[in-house]
Amino acid sequence: MVAIRYVLMLLCIVLPIVLAFKHGITLPRKKYWIITTFILVTSVLIFTILPPISGNFSDARRLSKTEDFKDVDVSFIVSEIVYGENEVIISAIPSEIFHFSHKKNLEKNKYTIISPKDNGVYSINVNDKVVSTLNYIKESNSYKLKKIISINPLLEYPFIEALQHRIKNLNLHVPLHWTSFIAYLVSLIFSIRYLKHNRLEDDIVASSAIKIGLIFTILGTVTGMIWAKFNWGAYWNWDPRQTTILVIMLIYFAYFGLRNSLDSFEKKAKLSAVYSIISFIAVPVLMFIIPRLLPSLHPGGKDDGTTGPVISTQADMVDSSLAFIFYLSIAAFLFIYFWYLSIEIRQKMLENKLREQNV
Amino acid sequence: MYNFLNDNSIYVVLVVALINWFGLFIYLMRTESKLNKLEKQISLNNSSTEKKNE
Numbered sequence: 001m002v003a004i005r006y007v008l009m010l011l012c013i014v015l016p017i018v019l020a021f022k023h024g025i026t027l028p029r030k031k032y033w034i035i036t037t038f039i040l041v042t043s044v045l046i047f048t049i050l051p052p053i054s055g056n057f058s059d060a061r062r063l064s065k066t067e068d069f070k071d072v073d074v075s076f077i078v079s080e081i082v083y084g085e086n087e088v089i090i091s092a093i094p095s096e097i098f099h100f101s102h103k104k105n106l107e108k109n110k111y112t113i114i115s116p117k118d119n120g121v122y123s124i125n126v127n128d129k130v131v132s133t134l135n136y137i138k139e140s141n142s143y144k145l146k147k148i149i150s151i152n153p154l155l156e157y158p159f160i161e162a163l164q165h166r167i168k169n170l171n172l173h174v175p176l177h178w179t180s181f182i183a184y185l186v187s188l189i190f191s192i193r194y195l196k197h198n199r200l201e202d203d204i205v206a207s208s209a210i211k212i213g214l215i216f217t218i219l220g221t222v223t224g225m226i227w228a229k230f231n232w233g234a235y236w237n238w239d240p241r242q243t244t245i246l247v248i249m250l251i252y253f254a255y256f257g258l259r260n261s262l263d264s265f266e267k268k269a270k271l272s273a274v275y276s277i278i279s280f281i282a283v284p285v286l287m288f289i290i291p292r293l294l295p296s297l298h299p300g301g302k303d304d305g306t307t308g309p310v311i312s313t314q315a316d317m318v319d320s321s322l323a324f325i326f327y328l329s330i331a332a333f334l335f336i337y338f339w340y341l342s343i344e345i346r347q348k349m350l351e352n353k354l355r356e357q358n359v
Numbered sequence: 360m361y362n363f364l365n366d367n368s369i370y371v372v373l374v375v376a377l378i379n380w381f382g383l384f385i386y387l388m389r390t391e392s393k394l395n396k397l398e399k400q401i402s403l404n405n406s407s408t409e410k411k412n413e
Binding site: 045048143163164166168169215230341354357 | 364365367368369371372373375376379380382383386390392394395397400401404
């Protein structure tokens with residue numbers, strides 16, 4: 001079952017790239033491209049914002065004891081409902097969360113949930129999967145239902161105490177950096193092609209790829225900063241990953257510095273192609289290797305026990321439902337990237353044509 | 360504001376999604392203005408060539 005996950009991941013990364021190259025990077029996008037982008041982005045946004053965060057009964061029990069944090073959304077399956085005079089008593093079993101990797105050995109204990117009558121418990125039926133806010137009551141060894149969040153949700157995201165809903169940022173922050181990596185790779189390919197065939201078209205593609213890639217890198221850094229403020233306490237922490245992404249940004253800002261400092265088109269194209277090839281050597285090292293060698297705030301640092309959020313050897317490092325939307329999100333951002341790239345290239349080509357006409 | 364966002368973490372996700380959207384939108388706006396300039400230049404070139412032909 002792990003294989004399905006990796007196949008899905010590869011499909012979401014490779015398919016947009018293959019389609020883009022097959023159709024021609026410099027040509028206007030076809031209608032199917034625009035429709036796919038629209039559907040992907042919309043569905044990713046909806047399935048990022050809407051699904052509830054659901055923990056289990058032991059989370060609720062553990063956190064009800066602490067003073068400052070008492071509410072946990074728990075996912076359970078209703079097995080019996082008894083309507084009393086003042087309150088409704090529900091007996092529930094923990095819901096099985098679908099995992100690609102393995103089936104969890106769930107204890108089939110029954111838990112008693114007591115609910116007041118006025119919070120919409122009448123919409124619950126037997127065998128429904130319910131996500132609701134529970135408080136543990138020590139005296140009666142039962143749970144009090146405070147609020148129903150969702151009944152029979154399509155997707156649930158895992159409950160992590162430190163992250164809460166912020167876990168959904170994974171879908172909106174990490175794919176930006178993956179996309180920018182692909183962008184720099186595209187630039188490398190076309191830089192090599194320029195040096196081989198000496199066509200100005202390839203130079204335009206290479207420089208535009210870096211320009212759009214930089215937009216994605218900057219967006220990824222800014223969204224990461226917002227996330228860091230709420231999880232680590234400061235916008236910028238000089239974490240290894242933050243530092244290396246800053247270095248990558250500076251390298252590619254310098255690329256445009258180099259381009260704009262030269263007047264002759266031949267020289268500009270040739271020098272920037274060489275610079276792009278050399279600077280790409282640093283990108284995998286800075287993006288994938290150095291952050292894993294140093295202790296880091298990001299997952300996947302030294303002594304973290306995982307290989308991190310980029311390529312994980314552990315199948316259940318990212319929860320299945322989260323991973324599924326995450327892969328879709330990568331595909332969505334790649335579709336946007338190649339669309340923007342074609343717009344940028346066509347605009348540059350027009351400028352070039354005009355310049356040649358005027359001369 | 361910080362406390363509100365810290366307590367309601369779903370709004371942090373909203374802020375992040377909006378930043379992504381604004382970033383992509385700013386790029387679209389810049390391309391729009393650049394294309395407008397190019398179109399103007401092209402129409403100027405065309406009109407000048409027409410005059411020459413006359």
